[in-house]
Amino acid sequence: MKLRWMRAPGIFKILFPDFIWRYNSGAKKVYLTFDDGPIPESTLWTLNMLKEKSVKATFFCVGENVHKYPELFQKILSSGHAVGNHTYNHLKGWSVDTQLYLENVIMASDLINSKLFRPPYGQIKRSQAKHLLPEYKIVMWDVLSGDYRKDITPEECLKDVLKTVRPGSIILFHNHQKSEVNMRFTVPRLIDELKLQGYEFDVCQ
Ligand SMILES: [Zn+2]
Secondary structure, three states: OOOOOOOOOHHHHHHOOOOEOEOOOOOOEEEEEEEOOOOHHHHHHHHHHHHHHOOOOEEEEOHHHHHHOHHHHHHHHHOOOEEEEOOOOOOOHHHOOHHHHHHHHHHHHOOOOOOEEOOHHHOOOHHHHHHHOOOOEEEOOOEEOOOOOOOOOHHHHHHHHHHHOOOOEEEEEEOOHHHHHHHHHHHHHHHHHHHHOOOEEOOOO
């Protein structure tokens, strides 16, 4: 098995204790999240699959994709899923000036009505977070599926996620082309297996 980093390094949780990394309610629940959409092929497939499984999830959307595909964004909402802000242009917080970063989040918020925010690449400066925290819940993750990785097989992706999941886990998948193969294999099987284990699925809040 390839060694890989399934959780965020502990130092981030120490630096950013005010972010949500996991929901510690004690309930046997998991939180599926899909970043970077909406894009037609991937998001439509995801919505249909979730509907078939009667599972709700949270979509952290990129503003420019919402602008391009407004009907698809509406479909996420009308299907009863939650949405979150993932900036307008999928900006890397560490390489962007704070003012510009905040403007980009505001631009996305014109299209995405949500109090949830997830920084692209998990990168955000303390100064950026400081401005966002009064307005937003910053939702990170407990399990990084690595669905975008080319060096793991779909079977490995599924196995590693299953091994890492625990009550309250926020699990990160993507709605973009390079994650397609691993994501489509892993998510439906993961849902089936977790249901067998007695897990419920909820949306981020
Ligand atoms: Zn992203």
